[in-house]
Amino acid sequence: MRQFIVLICCFFSSAAHADAIAIALTDDLIEVDADFSGADLTLFGAVSGVDDPASAFDIIAVITGPNGAYNVRPLEQRGIIWMPGDAFRLDNVPRFYAASSTRSITDIAPLPDQAKFQLGIENIAAVDLRASEGSGYPYRAALLETLEFQGQYREALGEVSFVKGPLFTIKTALPPKTPVGEYAVSVYLYQAGVLIGRDSAELRVNRVGLERRIYELAHTRPILYGLLCVAVSLLAGWIAGVAFRKS
Protein backbone atom coordinates (compact mmCIF):
# COMPACT_ATOMS: atom_id res chain seq x y z
CA MET A 1 0.00 0.00 0.00
CA ARG A 2 2.87 2.32 0.78
CA GLN A 3 4.21 1.95 -2.74
CA PHE A 4 0.81 2.68 -4.02
CA ILE A 5 0.70 6.05 -2.26
CA VAL A 6 4.22 6.80 -3.44
CA LEU A 7 3.07 5.94 -6.89
CA ILE A 8 0.16 8.37 -6.79
CA CYS A 9 2.49 11.13 -5.59
CA CYS A 10 4.89 10.34 -8.41
CA PHE A 11 2.07 10.31 -10.84
CA PHE A 12 0.75 13.73 -9.95
CA SER A 13 4.20 15.25 -9.78
CA SER A 14 5.05 13.93 -13.23
CA ALA A 15 1.75 15.03 -14.68
CA ALA A 16 3.49 18.13 -15.93
CA HIS A 17 5.19 15.95 -18.55
CA ALA A 18 1.76 15.47 -20.00
CA ASP A 19 2.29 11.79 -20.60
CA ALA A 20 -1.01 10.08 -20.37
CA ILE A 21 0.19 7.00 -18.48
CA ALA A 22 2.51 6.29 -15.55
CA ILE A 23 3.52 3.06 -13.87
CA ALA A 24 5.41 1.78 -10.86
CA LEU A 25 6.36 -1.71 -9.67
CA THR A 26 5.69 -3.07 -6.21
CA ASP A 27 9.07 -4.77 -6.35
CA ASP A 28 11.88 -3.66 -8.57
CA LEU A 29 14.07 -6.48 -7.31
CA ILE A 30 13.13 -10.14 -7.56
CA GLU A 31 15.37 -12.46 -5.62
CA VAL A 32 16.07 -15.97 -6.80
CA ASP A 33 17.14 -18.08 -3.85
CA ALA A 34 17.31 -21.81 -3.22
CA ASP A 35 13.55 -22.22 -2.81
CA PHE A 36 12.54 -19.82 -5.58
CA SER A 37 9.45 -21.21 -7.27
CA GLY A 38 8.38 -18.27 -9.35
CA ALA A 39 7.12 -14.86 -8.28
CA ASP A 40 4.11 -12.64 -8.80
CA LEU A 41 4.87 -9.27 -10.20
CA THR A 42 2.37 -6.46 -9.68
CA LEU A 43 2.55 -3.29 -11.63
CA PHE A 44 0.53 -0.24 -10.58
CA GLY A 45 -0.35 2.49 -12.99
CA ALA A 46 -2.63 5.36 -13.76
CA VAL A 47 -3.90 7.05 -16.87
CA SER A 48 -4.66 10.76 -16.87
CA GLY A 49 -7.30 12.97 -18.40
CA VAL A 50 -10.00 10.36 -18.86
CA ASP A 51 -13.34 9.74 -17.22
CA ASP A 52 -13.97 6.16 -18.24
CA PRO A 53 -10.61 4.57 -18.95
CA ALA A 54 -11.84 1.00 -19.09
CA SER A 55 -13.91 1.46 -22.18
CA ALA A 56 -12.04 4.10 -24.11
CA PHE A 57 -8.43 3.03 -23.75
CA ASP A 58 -6.27 0.02 -24.27
CA ILE A 59 -3.12 -0.83 -22.41
CA ILE A 60 -0.29 -3.13 -23.41
CA ALA A 61 2.45 -3.98 -20.91
CA VAL A 62 5.62 -5.69 -22.07
CA ILE A 63 8.24 -7.20 -19.79
CA THR A 64 11.48 -8.09 -21.54
CA GLY A 65 14.29 -10.02 -19.91
CA PRO A 66 18.03 -9.89 -20.52
CA ASN A 67 19.17 -10.69 -24.05
CA GLY A 68 21.14 -13.73 -25.03
CA ALA A 69 22.04 -15.87 -28.01
CA TYR A 70 20.42 -19.18 -28.86
CA ASN A 71 21.45 -22.02 -31.10
CA VAL A 72 18.66 -23.74 -32.96
CA ARG A 73 19.50 -27.11 -34.47
CA PRO A 74 17.29 -29.19 -36.72
CA LEU A 75 17.03 -32.84 -35.71
CA GLU A 76 18.21 -35.08 -38.52
CA GLN A 77 17.97 -38.81 -38.89
CA ARG A 78 21.36 -40.47 -39.25
CA GLY A 79 21.10 -44.22 -39.44
CA ILE A 80 18.70 -45.28 -36.70
CA ILE A 81 19.17 -42.26 -34.46
CA TRP A 82 18.03 -38.66 -34.51
CA MET A 83 20.75 -36.15 -33.80
CA PRO A 84 21.00 -32.36 -33.94
CA GLY A 85 22.41 -30.94 -37.16
CA ASP A 86 24.23 -27.66 -37.76
CA ALA A 87 23.32 -24.81 -35.46
CA PHE A 88 21.59 -21.65 -36.62
CA ARG A 89 22.56 -18.90 -34.21
CA LEU A 90 20.13 -16.17 -33.18
CA ASP A 91 21.60 -13.23 -31.30
CA ASN A 92 19.98 -10.61 -29.08
CA VAL A 93 17.02 -12.75 -28.18
CA PRO A 94 15.33 -11.89 -24.88
CA ARG A 95 15.53 -14.81 -22.47
CA PHE A 96 12.19 -13.78 -21.03
CA TYR A 97 9.17 -12.04 -22.50
CA ALA A 98 5.67 -11.38 -21.18
CA ALA A 99 3.00 -9.23 -22.75
CA SER A 100 -0.26 -8.36 -21.01
CA SER A 101 -2.98 -6.38 -22.71
CA THR A 102 -6.61 -5.34 -22.32
CA ARG A 103 -7.54 -6.85 -25.68
CA SER A 104 -5.74 -8.78 -28.39
CA ILE A 105 -2.61 -6.85 -29.37
CA THR A 106 -3.50 -6.98 -33.07
CA ASP A 107 -6.75 -5.16 -32.26
CA ILE A 108 -4.99 -2.45 -30.25
CA ALA A 109 -1.82 -1.41 -32.02
CA PRO A 110 -1.07 -0.83 -35.71
CA LEU A 111 1.42 -3.17 -37.38
CA PRO A 112 4.39 -0.76 -37.49
CA ASP A 113 4.06 -0.22 -33.73
CA GLN A 114 3.86 -3.95 -33.09
CA ALA A 115 7.20 -4.44 -34.79
CA LYS A 116 8.81 -1.30 -33.34
CA PHE A 117 7.91 -1.96 -29.71
CA GLN A 118 8.08 -5.77 -29.99
CA LEU A 119 4.42 -6.13 -29.06
CA GLY A 120 3.50 -9.80 -28.97
CA ILE A 121 5.66 -12.91 -29.20
CA GLU A 122 5.56 -12.88 -33.00
CA ASN A 123 7.27 -9.50 -32.98
CA ILE A 124 10.18 -10.31 -30.69
CA ALA A 125 13.59 -9.75 -32.26
CA ALA A 126 11.80 -9.69 -35.55
CA VAL A 127 13.79 -6.99 -37.25
CA ASP A 128 16.71 -8.87 -38.78
CA LEU A 129 14.98 -12.13 -39.51
CA ARG A 130 11.71 -10.79 -40.78
CA ALA A 131 13.68 -8.82 -43.32
CA SER A 132 15.07 -12.02 -44.80
CA GLU A 133 12.15 -14.36 -44.49
CA GLY A 134 14.04 -17.08 -46.33
CA SER A 135 16.39 -19.49 -44.61
CA GLY A 136 16.21 -18.12 -41.05
CA TYR A 137 12.46 -18.14 -40.71
CA PRO A 138 11.85 -21.74 -39.59
CA TYR A 139 14.62 -21.45 -36.99
CA ARG A 140 13.14 -18.28 -35.58
CA ALA A 141 9.68 -19.85 -35.48
CA ALA A 142 11.10 -22.90 -33.66
CA LEU A 143 12.87 -20.67 -31.14
CA LEU A 144 9.74 -18.68 -30.31
CA GLU A 145 7.61 -21.78 -30.10
CA THR A 146 10.06 -23.55 -27.79
CA LEU A 147 10.47 -20.61 -25.45
CA GLU A 148 6.71 -20.15 -25.29
CA PHE A 149 6.26 -23.85 -24.57
CA GLN A 150 8.87 -23.67 -21.78
CA GLY A 151 7.04 -20.72 -20.22
CA GLN A 152 9.80 -18.21 -20.89
CA TYR A 153 7.54 -16.35 -23.31
CA ARG A 154 3.91 -15.55 -22.70
CA GLU A 155 1.13 -13.39 -23.91
CA ALA A 156 -1.96 -12.87 -21.77
CA LEU A 157 -5.24 -11.03 -21.85
CA GLY A 158 -7.12 -9.94 -18.77
CA GLU A 159 -4.13 -9.37 -16.52
CA VAL A 160 -4.81 -5.65 -16.74
CA SER A 161 -7.55 -4.59 -14.36
CA PHE A 162 -8.87 -1.16 -13.54
CA VAL A 163 -9.05 -0.58 -9.82
CA LYS A 164 -10.82 2.71 -9.56
CA GLY A 165 -11.16 5.53 -12.04
CA PRO A 166 -7.81 6.08 -13.73
CA LEU A 167 -5.91 3.56 -11.59
CA PHE A 168 -5.07 0.10 -12.88
CA THR A 169 -2.96 -2.87 -11.92
CA ILE A 170 -1.25 -5.49 -14.03
CA LYS A 171 -0.53 -8.79 -12.33
CA THR A 172 1.83 -11.15 -14.05
CA ALA A 173 3.66 -14.29 -12.97
CA LEU A 174 7.36 -14.94 -13.32
CA PRO A 175 8.02 -18.67 -13.82
CA PRO A 176 10.44 -20.74 -11.69
CA LYS A 177 12.93 -20.71 -14.56
CA THR A 178 13.04 -16.90 -14.72
CA PRO A 179 16.52 -15.95 -15.92
CA VAL A 180 18.52 -13.50 -13.84
CA GLY A 181 19.48 -10.08 -15.10
CA GLU A 182 18.02 -6.70 -16.03
CA TYR A 183 14.42 -6.48 -17.14
CA ALA A 184 12.62 -3.66 -18.89
CA VAL A 185 8.94 -3.04 -18.25
CA SER A 186 7.18 -0.88 -20.84
CA VAL A 187 3.56 0.19 -20.87
CA TYR A 188 1.78 1.60 -23.90
CA LEU A 189 -1.54 3.43 -23.85
CA TYR A 190 -3.58 3.32 -27.05
CA GLN A 191 -6.75 5.10 -28.06
CA ALA A 192 -8.41 4.10 -31.30
CA GLY A 193 -5.18 2.62 -32.66
CA VAL A 194 -3.08 5.66 -31.81
CA LEU A 195 -0.33 5.63 -29.21
CA ILE A 196 -1.13 8.42 -26.75
CA GLY A 197 1.20 7.64 -23.88
CA ARG A 198 3.96 5.35 -22.69
CA ASP A 199 6.04 4.80 -19.63
CA SER A 200 8.71 2.34 -18.56
CA ALA A 201 10.30 0.93 -15.46
CA GLU A 202 13.20 -1.33 -14.67
CA LEU A 203 13.31 -4.56 -12.83
CA ARG A 204 16.19 -6.72 -11.67
CA VAL A 205 16.17 -10.43 -11.07
CA ASN A 206 19.05 -11.39 -8.80
CA ARG A 207 20.41 -14.54 -7.33
CA VAL A 208 20.70 -14.33 -3.57
CA GLY A 209 21.77 -16.42 -0.63
CA LEU A 210 23.72 -19.65 -0.72
CA GLU A 211 22.47 -20.38 -4.21
CA ARG A 212 24.15 -17.20 -5.49
CA ARG A 213 27.39 -17.87 -3.66
CA ILE A 214 27.66 -21.35 -5.09
CA TYR A 215 26.93 -20.11 -8.60
CA GLU A 216 29.43 -17.28 -8.38
CA LEU A 217 32.15 -19.41 -6.84
CA ALA A 218 31.67 -22.07 -9.52
CA HIS A 219 31.97 -19.53 -12.31
CA THR A 220 34.58 -17.14 -10.97
CA ARG A 221 36.89 -19.53 -9.15
CA PRO A 222 36.16 -22.90 -10.77
CA ILE A 223 39.27 -24.67 -9.50
CA LEU A 224 38.58 -23.71 -5.90
CA TYR A 225 34.96 -24.75 -6.36
CA GLY A 226 36.09 -28.09 -7.80
CA LEU A 227 38.39 -28.70 -4.85
CA LEU A 228 35.57 -27.83 -2.46
CA CYS A 229 33.23 -30.25 -4.24
CA VAL A 230 35.80 -33.02 -3.88
CA ALA A 231 36.40 -32.14 -0.22
CA VAL A 232 32.67 -32.05 0.57
CA SER A 233 32.17 -35.38 -1.21
CA LEU A 234 35.05 -37.01 0.66
CA LEU A 235 33.77 -35.69 3.98
CA ALA A 236 30.16 -36.69 3.27
CA GLY A 237 31.27 -40.17 2.24
CA TRP A 238 33.42 -40.56 5.34
CA ILE A 239 30.57 -39.45 7.62
CA ALA A 240 28.20 -41.87 5.90
CA GLY A 241 30.74 -44.69 6.21
CA VAL A 242 31.28 -44.07 9.91
CA ALA A 243 27.58 -43.60 10.64
CA PHE A 244 26.69 -46.98 9.17
CA ARG A 245 29.74 -48.81 10.50
CA LYS A 246 27.80 -51.00 12.92
CA SER A 247 25.29 -52.16 10.36
Add this chain to the structure above:
Amino acid sequence: MQIYLPIAEIPVDPFVIVFLGAAVGFLSGMFGVGGGFLMTPLLIFYGIPPAVAVGTEASQIVASSVSGVLAHLRRRTVDFLMGGFLVAGGAVGAVAGIFIFRYFREIGQIETFISIAYVLFLGVIGVLMLTESLRALLRNPDRPRQRRKHRSAGWMAAMPFAMRFRRSGLYISPIPPIVLGFLVGVLAAIMGVGGGFIMVPAMLYILNMPTNVVVGTSLFQIIFVTAIATLLHASANQTVDIVLALMLLAGGVVGAQIGARAGRRLKGEQLRALLALIVLAVCARLLFGIALPPSAPFVVEPA
Protein backbone atom coordinates in the same frame (compact mmCIF):
# COMPACT_ATOMS: atom_id res chain seq x y z
CA MET B 1 8.39 -27.76 -2.34
CA GLN B 2 11.12 -26.87 -4.78
CA ILE B 3 14.85 -26.29 -4.49
CA TYR B 4 16.58 -24.23 -7.13
CA LEU B 5 19.81 -25.95 -8.19
CA PRO B 6 22.61 -23.39 -8.47
CA ILE B 7 24.54 -25.03 -11.32
CA ALA B 8 21.87 -26.95 -13.20
CA GLU B 9 19.83 -23.72 -12.92
CA ILE B 10 16.51 -25.47 -12.66
CA PRO B 11 14.13 -25.99 -9.75
CA VAL B 12 13.75 -29.59 -8.60
CA ASP B 13 11.63 -31.34 -6.03
CA PRO B 14 14.07 -32.34 -3.25
CA PHE B 15 11.93 -35.32 -2.21
CA VAL B 16 12.06 -36.74 -5.72
CA ILE B 17 15.85 -36.29 -5.84
CA VAL B 18 16.42 -37.86 -2.42
CA PHE B 19 14.09 -40.70 -3.39
CA LEU B 20 16.02 -41.16 -6.65
CA GLY B 21 19.24 -41.32 -4.62
CA ALA B 22 17.68 -43.87 -2.27
CA ALA B 23 16.33 -46.03 -5.11
CA VAL B 24 19.67 -46.18 -6.89
CA GLY B 25 21.41 -46.59 -3.51
CA PHE B 26 19.11 -49.53 -2.77
CA LEU B 27 20.07 -51.20 -6.04
CA SER B 28 23.75 -50.47 -5.55
CA GLY B 29 23.68 -51.87 -2.01
CA MET B 30 21.76 -54.92 -3.20
CA PHE B 31 23.99 -55.69 -6.16
CA GLY B 32 27.27 -54.32 -4.82
CA VAL B 33 27.73 -51.89 -7.69
CA GLY B 34 28.32 -48.16 -7.70
CA GLY B 35 25.14 -47.14 -9.43
CA GLY B 36 26.54 -44.29 -11.52
CA PHE B 37 25.52 -46.06 -14.70
CA LEU B 38 21.89 -45.96 -13.51
CA MET B 39 21.91 -42.57 -11.78
CA THR B 40 23.24 -40.52 -14.69
CA PRO B 41 20.51 -41.66 -17.14
CA LEU B 42 17.83 -41.25 -14.45
CA LEU B 43 18.97 -37.67 -13.80
CA ILE B 44 18.79 -37.00 -17.53
CA PHE B 45 15.28 -38.49 -17.68
CA TYR B 46 14.29 -36.22 -14.79
CA GLY B 47 15.39 -33.16 -16.75
CA ILE B 48 18.87 -32.37 -15.43
CA PRO B 49 21.05 -31.19 -18.33
CA PRO B 50 23.16 -34.23 -19.38
CA ALA B 51 26.48 -32.41 -18.89
CA VAL B 52 25.49 -31.50 -15.31
CA ALA B 53 24.23 -35.04 -14.67
CA VAL B 54 27.64 -36.48 -15.63
CA GLY B 55 29.70 -33.95 -13.65
CA THR B 56 27.52 -34.17 -10.56
CA GLU B 57 27.36 -37.94 -10.60
CA ALA B 58 31.17 -38.08 -10.60
CA SER B 59 31.20 -36.16 -7.30
CA GLN B 60 28.48 -38.33 -5.82
CA ILE B 61 30.47 -41.47 -6.66
CA VAL B 62 33.47 -40.01 -4.78
CA ALA B 63 31.32 -39.87 -1.66
CA SER B 64 29.70 -43.29 -1.99
CA SER B 65 33.05 -44.94 -2.76
CA VAL B 66 34.68 -43.37 0.31
CA SER B 67 32.00 -44.82 2.57
CA GLY B 68 32.46 -48.17 0.83
CA VAL B 69 36.26 -48.27 0.98
CA LEU B 70 36.41 -47.66 4.74
CA ALA B 71 35.26 -51.22 5.48
CA HIS B 72 37.86 -52.60 3.06
CA LEU B 73 40.63 -50.54 4.66
CA ARG B 74 39.73 -52.02 8.04
CA ARG B 75 39.81 -55.51 6.56
CA ARG B 76 43.10 -54.75 4.74
CA THR B 77 41.65 -55.80 1.42
CA VAL B 78 43.09 -52.94 -0.64
CA ASP B 79 46.16 -53.53 -2.79
CA PHE B 80 47.68 -50.04 -2.65
CA LEU B 81 50.45 -50.70 -5.15
CA MET B 82 48.04 -52.09 -7.72
CA GLY B 83 45.61 -49.28 -6.88
CA GLY B 84 48.37 -46.73 -7.40
CA PHE B 85 49.06 -47.91 -10.96
CA LEU B 86 45.34 -48.02 -11.70
CA VAL B 87 45.02 -44.43 -10.40
CA ALA B 88 47.99 -43.28 -12.48
CA GLY B 89 46.38 -44.66 -15.64
CA GLY B 90 42.98 -43.39 -14.50
CA ALA B 91 44.20 -39.82 -13.98
CA VAL B 92 45.48 -39.63 -17.55
CA GLY B 93 42.29 -41.31 -18.78
CA ALA B 94 40.11 -38.78 -16.94
CA VAL B 95 41.97 -35.88 -18.53
CA ALA B 96 41.57 -37.48 -21.96
CA GLY B 97 37.89 -38.08 -21.23
CA ILE B 98 37.35 -34.43 -20.29
CA PHE B 99 38.87 -33.32 -23.59
CA ILE B 100 36.53 -35.66 -25.48
CA PHE B 101 33.60 -34.37 -23.39
CA ARG B 102 34.50 -30.73 -24.06
CA TYR B 103 34.88 -31.37 -27.77
CA PHE B 104 31.38 -32.84 -28.05
CA ARG B 105 29.99 -30.07 -25.87
CA GLU B 106 31.50 -27.40 -28.12
CA ILE B 107 30.05 -28.89 -31.28
CA GLY B 108 26.69 -29.21 -29.50
CA GLN B 109 26.47 -32.99 -29.67
CA ILE B 110 27.12 -33.86 -26.02
CA GLU B 111 23.57 -35.12 -25.37
CA THR B 112 23.63 -37.44 -28.36
CA PHE B 113 27.15 -38.54 -27.46
CA ILE B 114 26.24 -39.38 -23.85
CA SER B 115 23.12 -41.24 -24.99
CA ILE B 116 25.01 -43.32 -27.56
CA ALA B 117 27.81 -44.06 -25.10
CA TYR B 118 25.26 -45.27 -22.54
CA VAL B 119 23.26 -47.33 -25.03
CA LEU B 120 26.41 -49.17 -26.14
CA PHE B 121 27.83 -49.55 -22.64
CA LEU B 122 24.60 -50.66 -20.98
CA GLY B 123 23.60 -52.83 -23.94
CA VAL B 124 26.85 -54.82 -23.98
CA ILE B 125 27.07 -55.15 -20.20
CA GLY B 126 23.38 -56.03 -19.86
CA VAL B 127 23.47 -58.75 -22.50
CA LEU B 128 26.70 -60.26 -21.11
CA MET B 129 25.33 -60.28 -17.56
CA LEU B 130 21.99 -61.71 -18.59
CA THR B 131 23.46 -64.59 -20.61
CA GLU B 132 26.02 -65.34 -17.90
CA SER B 133 23.45 -65.36 -15.07
CA LEU B 134 20.87 -67.33 -17.06
CA ARG B 135 23.51 -69.92 -17.86
CA ALA B 136 24.37 -70.10 -14.16
CA LEU B 137 20.70 -70.41 -13.17
CA LEU B 138 20.07 -73.17 -15.70
CA ARG B 139 23.29 -75.05 -14.94
CA ASN B 140 22.86 -78.59 -13.72
CA PRO B 141 23.43 -78.38 -9.92
CA ASP B 142 24.96 -81.88 -9.83
CA ARG B 143 27.91 -80.88 -11.95
CA PRO B 144 30.60 -79.15 -9.94
CA ARG B 145 31.49 -75.65 -11.04
CA GLN B 146 34.83 -75.06 -12.63
CA ARG B 147 37.27 -73.55 -10.20
CA ARG B 148 39.14 -70.50 -11.24
CA LYS B 149 42.91 -70.81 -11.21
CA HIS B 150 44.85 -68.23 -9.24
CA ARG B 151 47.93 -67.58 -11.25
CA SER B 152 49.06 -64.61 -13.24
CA ALA B 153 49.10 -65.00 -16.97
CA GLY B 154 52.56 -65.41 -18.42
CA TRP B 155 52.22 -62.59 -20.93
CA MET B 156 51.79 -59.99 -18.18
CA ALA B 157 54.89 -61.14 -16.35
CA ALA B 158 56.82 -61.09 -19.62
CA MET B 159 56.08 -57.41 -20.20
CA PRO B 160 58.67 -54.85 -19.03
CA PHE B 161 59.01 -53.61 -15.42
CA ALA B 162 57.39 -56.75 -13.98
CA MET B 163 57.13 -56.52 -10.20
CA ARG B 164 55.59 -58.27 -7.23
CA PHE B 165 52.13 -57.18 -5.99
CA ARG B 166 52.25 -58.76 -2.55
CA ARG B 167 48.68 -58.27 -1.41
CA SER B 168 47.35 -59.64 -4.69
CA GLY B 169 49.98 -62.36 -4.80
CA LEU B 170 50.88 -61.50 -8.38
CA TYR B 171 54.08 -61.00 -10.33
CA ILE B 172 53.13 -58.90 -13.37
CA SER B 173 54.11 -55.81 -15.30
CA PRO B 174 52.34 -52.57 -14.20
CA ILE B 175 51.45 -51.85 -17.85
CA PRO B 176 48.15 -53.85 -17.94
CA PRO B 177 46.78 -52.12 -14.78
CA ILE B 178 47.81 -48.71 -16.14
CA VAL B 179 45.99 -49.39 -19.42
CA LEU B 180 42.94 -50.70 -17.56
CA GLY B 181 42.99 -47.65 -15.29
CA PHE B 182 43.20 -45.38 -18.32
CA LEU B 183 40.15 -46.92 -19.99
CA VAL B 184 38.10 -46.68 -16.81
CA GLY B 185 39.27 -43.08 -16.33
CA VAL B 186 37.95 -42.14 -19.77
CA LEU B 187 34.60 -43.72 -18.95
CA ALA B 188 34.45 -41.94 -15.58
CA ALA B 189 34.97 -38.55 -17.21
CA ILE B 190 32.63 -38.88 -20.17
CA MET B 191 29.84 -40.93 -18.60
CA GLY B 192 29.82 -40.04 -14.90
CA VAL B 193 30.33 -43.62 -13.79
CA GLY B 194 32.82 -45.13 -11.38
CA GLY B 195 33.58 -47.95 -13.78
CA GLY B 196 33.52 -50.71 -11.16
CA PHE B 197 31.38 -52.57 -13.63
CA ILE B 198 34.28 -52.91 -16.03
CA MET B 199 37.02 -52.82 -13.44
CA VAL B 200 35.92 -55.73 -11.25
CA PRO B 201 35.57 -58.32 -14.05
CA ALA B 202 38.79 -57.07 -15.68
CA MET B 203 40.72 -57.40 -12.40
CA LEU B 204 39.33 -60.88 -11.84
CA TYR B 205 39.63 -62.35 -15.31
CA ILE B 206 42.42 -60.37 -16.98
CA LEU B 207 44.75 -59.41 -14.10
CA ASN B 208 43.80 -62.59 -12.19
CA MET B 209 43.65 -60.78 -8.86
CA PRO B 210 42.19 -62.73 -5.91
CA THR B 211 38.49 -62.01 -5.26
CA ASN B 212 39.01 -60.65 -1.74
CA VAL B 213 41.11 -57.65 -2.81
CA VAL B 214 39.25 -56.84 -6.03
CA VAL B 215 36.37 -54.77 -4.64
CA GLY B 216 38.45 -52.78 -2.14
CA THR B 217 41.13 -51.98 -4.71
CA SER B 218 38.54 -51.04 -7.31
CA LEU B 219 36.83 -48.67 -4.83
CA PHE B 220 40.21 -47.18 -3.93
CA GLN B 221 40.87 -46.43 -7.59
CA ILE B 222 37.35 -45.11 -8.19
CA ILE B 223 37.69 -42.53 -5.39
CA PHE B 224 40.77 -40.98 -6.96
CA VAL B 225 39.60 -41.14 -10.55
CA THR B 226 36.13 -39.72 -9.87
CA ALA B 227 37.67 -37.03 -7.63
CA ILE B 228 39.92 -36.01 -10.54
CA ALA B 229 36.95 -36.14 -12.91
CA THR B 230 34.92 -33.97 -10.50
CA LEU B 231 37.70 -31.42 -10.26
CA LEU B 232 38.10 -31.32 -14.05
CA HIS B 233 34.35 -31.08 -14.73
CA ALA B 234 34.04 -28.30 -12.16
CA SER B 235 36.99 -26.29 -13.43
CA ALA B 236 36.70 -26.87 -17.18
CA ASN B 237 32.94 -27.15 -17.69
CA GLN B 238 31.26 -25.76 -14.53
CA THR B 239 28.95 -28.73 -14.50
CA VAL B 240 29.21 -30.05 -10.93
CA ASP B 241 26.13 -29.22 -8.87
CA ILE B 242 27.13 -29.85 -5.27
CA VAL B 243 23.60 -29.24 -3.95
CA LEU B 244 22.24 -31.93 -6.26
CA ALA B 245 25.11 -34.28 -5.33
CA LEU B 246 24.45 -33.91 -1.59
CA MET B 247 20.72 -34.57 -2.00
CA LEU B 248 21.47 -37.71 -4.01
CA LEU B 249 24.00 -38.81 -1.44
CA ALA B 250 21.60 -38.32 1.48
CA GLY B 251 19.16 -40.73 -0.16
CA GLY B 252 21.92 -42.96 -1.45
CA VAL B 253 23.58 -43.89 1.85
CA VAL B 254 20.27 -44.91 3.43
CA GLY B 255 19.14 -46.77 0.32
CA ALA B 256 22.44 -48.67 0.13
CA GLN B 257 22.08 -49.97 3.70
CA ILE B 258 18.55 -51.25 3.07
CA GLY B 259 19.60 -52.66 -0.28
CA ALA B 260 22.55 -54.54 1.19
CA ARG B 261 20.20 -56.28 3.64
CA ALA B 262 17.69 -57.12 0.92
CA GLY B 263 20.49 -58.47 -1.26
CA ARG B 264 21.47 -61.12 1.28
CA ARG B 265 18.14 -62.90 0.71
CA LEU B 266 18.74 -63.51 -2.99
CA LYS B 267 21.19 -65.80 -4.72
CA GLY B 268 24.04 -64.27 -6.69
CA GLU B 269 22.77 -65.53 -10.05
CA GLN B 270 19.27 -64.22 -9.38
CA LEU B 271 20.71 -60.83 -8.40
CA ARG B 272 22.76 -60.62 -11.56
CA ALA B 273 19.82 -61.60 -13.78
CA LEU B 274 17.67 -58.95 -12.09
CA LEU B 275 20.35 -56.30 -12.44
CA ALA B 276 20.86 -57.25 -16.10
CA LEU B 277 17.14 -56.67 -16.75
CA ILE B 278 17.28 -53.25 -15.07
CA VAL B 279 20.36 -52.33 -17.10
CA LEU B 280 18.67 -53.41 -20.33
CA ALA B 281 15.50 -51.46 -19.45
CA VAL B 282 17.50 -48.24 -18.96
CA CYS B 283 19.37 -48.98 -22.19
CA ALA B 284 16.10 -49.46 -24.08
CA ARG B 285 14.67 -46.22 -22.68
CA LEU B 286 17.75 -44.30 -23.82
CA LEU B 287 17.67 -45.97 -27.21
CA PHE B 288 14.00 -45.06 -27.72
CA GLY B 289 14.89 -41.51 -26.71
CA ILE B 290 17.26 -41.09 -29.63
CA ALA B 291 15.75 -43.55 -32.16
CA LEU B 292 12.06 -42.59 -32.08
CA PRO B 293 11.04 -39.58 -34.16
CA PRO B 294 11.44 -36.48 -31.96
CA SER B 295 8.39 -34.62 -30.70
CA ALA B 296 9.78 -31.30 -31.96
CA PRO B 297 11.80 -30.95 -35.16
CA PHE B 298 14.31 -28.54 -33.58
CA VAL B 299 16.52 -28.37 -30.50
CA VAL B 300 16.83 -24.93 -28.93
CA GLU B 301 19.64 -24.21 -26.50
CA PRO B 302 21.21 -21.05 -25.07
CA ALA B 303 24.49 -20.32 -26.84
